[in-house]
Amino acid sequence: MTAKRLQIKNVSVKFGGLLALDDVSFEVDDNQLLGFIGPNGAGKTTLMRVIMGMVNPLSGTVSLNGRNITNLKSVQRIHAGVALGQQIVKPLRQMSLLDNVALASGGKKLLSPFRALMVQRRCDERELARKLLIQVGLGDHVEKLPSELPLGYLKRLEVARALALNPSLLLLDEPLAGLSKPEAEQMADLISNLPRVGLSVILIEHNLPQVQRICPTLYVQSNGRQLAFGVTNDVMADPAVRQAYLGVGV
Amino acid sequence: MLFFDLCIQGVIQGAIYALIALGLTLVYGLLRILHVAHAALFTLGGYIGVIVTNGSGSFLLALLTSMLIVGVVGMSSYTIIYKPLLNRTPLIALIASIGIFIASEELFRIFFGAYGLSYTNPPLQGQIEILSGVSLSHARILVVVLAIGLLSGVGWLAINTRVGIAARATVIDPEMAASSGINVEMIRFGSFFIGSAFAGAAGVMVSLLNNLVEPTMGAVPSYKALAIIVLGGLGSVRGALVASLALGIIESFGTIYVGHLLDRDSIAFAFLIMVLMVRPQGLLARG
Amino acid sequence: MAYEIVVLTNMAIAVLFALSLNVITGFCGQVSLGHAAFLGIGAYTSAMLSKSGVPIVITFAPAMGMAALIGLVVGVASLRVRHDFLAITTMGVVFLFTGIVRKQEILGGEIGISGIPAPDFGRVGLLATSLLCVLAYLLFTIWVRRSWAGFAFDSISEDEDTARLLGINVPKFKLFAFVVGTAGAGLAGALYAHQVRFIGPDSFGFVESISVLAMVIVGGIGSIWGVILAAAFLSALPQFFQVIDDYKLLVYGLLLFGAMRFAPEGIDGLLKKIFRRRAVK
Numbered sequence: 001m002t003a004k005r006l007q008i009k010n011v012s013v014k015f016g017g018l019l020a021l022d023d024v025s026f027e028v029d030d031n032q033l034l035g036f037i038g039p040n041g042a043g044k045t046t047l048m049r050v051i052m053g054m055v056n057p058l059s060g061t062v063s064l065n066g067r068n069i070t071n072l073k074s075v076q077r078i079h080a081g082v083a084l085g086q087q088i089v090k091p092l093r094q095m096s097l098l099d100n101v102a103l104a105s106g107g108k109k110l111l112s113p114f115r116a117l118m119v120q121r122r123c124d125e126r127e128l129a130r131k132l133l134i135q136v137g138l139g140d141h142v143e144k145l146p147s148e149l150p151l152g153y154l155k156r157l158e159v160a161r162a163l164a165l166n167p168s169l170l171l172l173d174e175p176l177a178g179l180s181k182p183e184a185e186q187m188a189d190l191i192s193n194l195p196r197v198g199l200s201v202i203l204i205e206h207n208l209p210q211v212q213r214i215c216p217t218l219y220v221q222s223n224g225r226q227l228a229f230g231v232t233n234d235v236m237a238d239p240a241v242r243q244a245y246l247g248v249g250v
Numbered sequence: 251m252l253f254f255d256l257c258i259q260g261v262i263q264g265a266i267y268a269l270i271a272l273g274l275t276l277v278y279g280l281l282r283i284l285h286v287a288h289a290a291l292f293t294l295g296g297y298i299g300v301i302v303t304n305g306s307g308s309f310l311l312a313l314l315t316s317m318l319i320v321g322v323v324g325m326s327s328y329t330i331i332y333k334p335l336l337n338r339t340p341l342i343a344l345i346a347s348i349g350i351f352i353a354s355e356e357l358f359r360i361f362f363g364a365y366g367l368s369y370t371n372p373p374l375q376g377q378i379e380i381l382s383g384v385s386l387s388h389a390r391i392l393v394v395v396l397a398i399g400l401l402s403g404v405g406w407l408a409i410n411t412r413v414g415i416a417a418r419a420t421v422i423d424p425e426m427a428a429s430s431g432i433n434v435e436m437i438r439f440g441s442f443f444i445g446s447a448f449a450g451a452a453g454v455m456v457s458l459l460n461n462l463v464e465p466t467m468g469a470v471p472s473y474k475a476l477a478i479i480v481l482g483g484l485g486s487v488r489g490a491l492v493a494s495l496a497l498g499i500i501e502s503f504g505t506i507y508v509g510h511l512l513d514r515d516s517i518a519f520a521f522l523i524m525v526l527m528v529r530p531q532g533l534l535a536r537g
Numbered sequence: 538m539a540y541e542i543v544v545l546t547n548m549a550i551a552v553l554f555a556l557s558l559n560v561i562t563g564f565c566g567q568v569s570l571g572h573a574a575f576l577g578i579g580a581y582t583s584a585m586l587s588k589s590g591v592p593i594v595i596t597f598a599p600a601m602g603m604a605a606l607i608g609l610v611v612g613v614a615s616l617r618v619r620h621d622f623l624a625i626t627t628m629g630v631v632f633l634f635t636g637i638v639r640k641q642e643i644l645g646g647e648i649g650i651s652g653i654p655a656p657d658f659g660r661v662g663l664l665a666t667s668l669l670c671v672l673a674y675l676l677f678t679i680w681v682r683r684s685w686a687g688f689a690f691d692s693i694s695e696d697e698d699t700a701r702l703l704g705i706n707v708p709k710f711k712l713f714a715f716v717v718g719t720a721g722a723g724l725a726g727a728l729y730a731h732q733v734r735f736i737g738p739d740s741f742g743f744v745e746s747i748s749v750l751a752m753v754i755v756g757g758i759g760s761i762w763g764v765i766l767a768a769a770f771l772s773a774l775p776q777f778f779q780v781i782d783d784y785k786l787l788v789y790g791l792l793l794f795g796a797m798r799f800a801p802e803g804i805d806g807l808l809k810k811i812f813r814r815r816a817v818k
Contacts, residue, residue: 074701074702075701075704075705075706075707078702078703078704079704084702086702090696090698090699090702091699092691092692092695092696092699093695094691094695095691095692099688103688103689103691103692103703103705104703104704106685106688106689106703106704106705107704109685109689110685110689110703110704110705110706111704111706111709112706112709113686113689113709113710113713114713115685116684116685116686116688116689116710117680117681117684117685117686118684119684119685120680120683120684120685122685122688161703165703165704278621282621284621284624331794331798334798335797335798335801338801339758340621341568341754341758342754342797342801343797345750345751345754345755345793345796345797346793346794346797346798348747348751348790348793349751349789349790349791349792349793349794349795349796349797350790350794351790352786352787352789352790352793353786353787353789353790353791353794354790355786355790356784356786356787356790357787360783360784360787473628473632473743476625476628477625477628477629480621480622480625480626484621484622510640511637511640512633512636512637512640513636513639513640515632515635515636516632516633516635516636516637517636518632519628519629519630519632519633519636520629520633520636522625522626522629523614523626523629523630523633526617526618526622526626527614527617530617530618530619530622531622532622
């Protein structure tokens with residue numbers, strides 16, 4: 001059996017007395033784009049945080065490419081190949097877009113101050129950053145400060161910055177939220193292209209039409225439990241999903 | 251009776267700390283600023299207390315005048331120091347505040363002399379025996395009574411009046427409060443007034459206990475009060491009050507039992523650091 | 538002439554001290570209200586050693602080492618607290634330091650240590666040594682700023698959580714800043730001890746911590762040149778004001794307030810404004 005890109009096994013999380021995730025298991029294949037949906041409060045963000053190592057699960061394991069990463073800290077997981085694009089964009093406002101992305105592509109230099117101290121050259125990283133910014137359609141704005149740009153652009157910066165970490169698994173938390181319809185369409189196209197360059201993507205999104213359009217596979221969670229997992233059309237036809245997520249009676 | 255004595259010492263010191271810390275924690279809650287110049291208001295309160303008592307012969311009049319004037323000066327400190335700096339990093343306001351505090355110490359010295367002032371006829375010096383062998387001056391009892399009275403008065407207002415509820419909401423989340431129609435600016439002025447007036451009252455009481463006001467009397471409160479509001483969990487009024495009392499008692503016992511190793515201030519800060527290592531958010535979280 | 542040399546040496550020491558805090562507060566964004574404790578640790582270490590016969594220059598290394606070691610301990614403790622909690626924790630450190638020193642006979646207690654040997658290379662030699670130390674530390678911090686460490690610090694000082702998500706090992710970088718900064722303060726302390734030749738707990742208290750923070754902020758947080766100018770200016774200020782000695786603290790206080798109120802970006806901001814205006818013309 002070959003190792004899956006990501007494997008979540010029997011993960012449970014408790015906040016106070018509340019069970020936020022209840023025995024959740026699922027997998028992501030290589031080069032797969034997985035849509036992750038569920039009503040508000042379903043524990044989507046909590047699961048993302050478990051994968052990133054920002055929340056410790058009560059039980060269960062998280063493995064990346066066959067390696068158990070449950071006990072790694074976030075920063076080690078990032079260097080092992082997981083990246084997160086946050087829902088609320090947090091660009092570094094004192095730096096140009098180019099430097100925002102270049103910094104993220106610093107690799108091992110970011111792990112140790114001594115290694116960072118040895119290097120002054122930034123041109124390779126800036127070159128890579130420029131390419132990534134062009135890839136997300138920000139090629140004309142590389143030298144600008146984040147404060148000069150609207151939200152739609154910053155959302156793309158967030159994706160470029162996550163890509164700069166050179167991940168094998170990319171988590172995107174509502175990258176379409178707050179975007180206009182054409183912007184959302186454009187962003188969705190961008191995301192749907194990522195698996196072609198060797199990435200697996202988990203896309204948390206409320207924008208169902210776009211999710212259905214670009215994601216071949218869906219994972220649905222409700223009240224901290226898995227509700228459905230499989231081919232998008234089958235999942236969307238599942239009465240339990242329609243009941244819980246869309247509030248549509250059967 | 252040493253134990254009992256130390257407890258009383260601690261409670262009195264704690265009451266003074268609490269009167270000072272209330273304003274500081276309100277300002278922090280509203281503006282996220284460490285308001286060092288608050289300690290200058292405490293000193294100002296002391297001076298007004300001595301001067302008015304000596305001039306009029308009435309301590310009550312002095313206390314009220316002091317609270318009123320210091321309250322108004324406190325409100326103007328908001329307009330002069332902090333309002334123009336609100337959208338800067340809080341460090342800027344901190345340094346500006348320290349600048350004002352340093353300058354004010356000098357102003358007190360220039361106006362009233364380096365050696366300070368005393369009461370010509372110190373009021374409230376009568377003693378009451380509260381237990382056999384333990385007696386307290388009226389002044390020391392008044393400190394505790396005043397602190398409890400003033401603080402519970404504010405507590406009552408905060409819980410039972412519309413303005414009080416609005417103020418609490420603003421301290422917890424200023425932006426949310428502003429968007430729900432609360433006049434945040436009025437709340438700020440009100441909080442500066444009350445907080446400063448209480449610091450003024452504390453200044454009057456300390457001047458009475460020591461029978462002395464001097465330009466540097468704000469030096470210790472200037473940093474100790476910061477320690478208290480951090481210990482309480484920044485912005486939490488209840489936390490600040492608990493921390494005031496805790497610090498008062500710990501200092502009073504500490505100086506006796508570990509005084510040969512650490513002085514009063516370092517006992518307080520050793521306690522602060524120990525608490526923060528266990529609870530980095532302070533004793534009581536915000537809210 | 539002797540007087541000018543003393544003033545210049547004091548300025549050099551102040552500049553070194555301020556540059557060292559600039560690494561912690563300016564580069565890495567960790568506000569310290571207790572930096573004078575590390576000046577004191579360096580001064581006491583160096584003074585004790587040189588009183589027991591160790592040549593002055595040799596005492597520099599242990600002075601830096603001791604300050605950096607305790608700086609590392611404080612740094613580790615500081616990782617638990619953030620923002621204003623951190624500021625007040627570091628303020629606690631300076632009170633603990635002076636409190637402990639006051640009660641230690643071996644460190645001279647309240648009275649302090651006097652009779653610290655004069656440098657055998659004389660006053661001018663001490664000035665030259667101080668300037669060399671400033672230059673070395675300055676070059677090192679410029680290097681830090683331009684390297685990837687400086688790049689990473691930029692992100693940590695702006696937003697720690699985001700820095701983490703970019704793969705930066707934030708705690709390690711913070712500890713690095715603490716060690717570099719406190720070692721610099723230790724070196725400044727060693728020079729200071731031999732400049733004044735008498736040290737006591739009161740020379741390294743809260744007030745001194747505030748004045749060095751004021752230098753960094755008046756200079757413009759993080760700006761190396763602004764901080765140098767501010768430190769040189771603010772440390773020499775008492776000398777300018779000899780004539781109005783009675784009012785010098787009043788002037789100092791109002792100056793701090795005025796600087797923050799009217800030029801909150803510090804000297805760095807002012808210089809940038811002037812040059813930008815020139816460039817536009």
